[in-house]
Amino acid sequence: MKQTQAIDKASLLQKANELIAAHDDFFPGLQATDVEQKGDVLVFRGDYFLDEQGLPGKKSTTVFNVFKFLATELSPLYHLEA
Template identity: 65%
Template sequence: MYGETQPIEAEALLEKANAMIAEHEDYFVGLEATEVGQNGNILVFRGNYFLDEQGLPTSKSTTVFNVFKFLALQLSAQYHLKQ
C-alpha cells in the first residue's frame, strides 16, 4: 500500500518535521507540528493554525498551511506511519 516508503513512529516523524520547520524559510516562532496522521499515502500534519478571535484565518494561517503542505509532500514520499 505504501510503496517504497519506510515505516516510522509518529513521535520520530514529528521530530523530523519540526526540524524541517525550523529550517524552513517561512518559519516563525510558534510554528510547530503537534500531531500527524495518515490519510492513504499522505501524511497530514496538524498544529496551531493561528486563527483570529472569530476563528478566521490570519496571515500566519496561510504560512502554516503552506509549511504543513510542504511537509506532507516531502515526508509522504519517504515515510508512512507504523501501524
C-alpha cells in the same frame, strides 16, 4: 509503487519540526503537533493561528503552506507504523 519506511509518530514529528525550523517561512510558535496517515499522504496538524472569530489570520496561510511542504517532502519517504 515506491516503498516507504515505517516510522513512529514521535520520530516523524521530530523530523517534521526540524524541517519547519529550517524553512524560509519559519516563525516562532510554528510547529507540527500531530500527524495522521490519509492513504499515501501524511497530514500534519498544529496551531493555525486563527483569530478571535476562528477565522484564518495573517500567519494561517504560512502554516498551511509549510504543512503542505511537509506532506510533499515526507509522504514519499515514510508511513506511520501501524
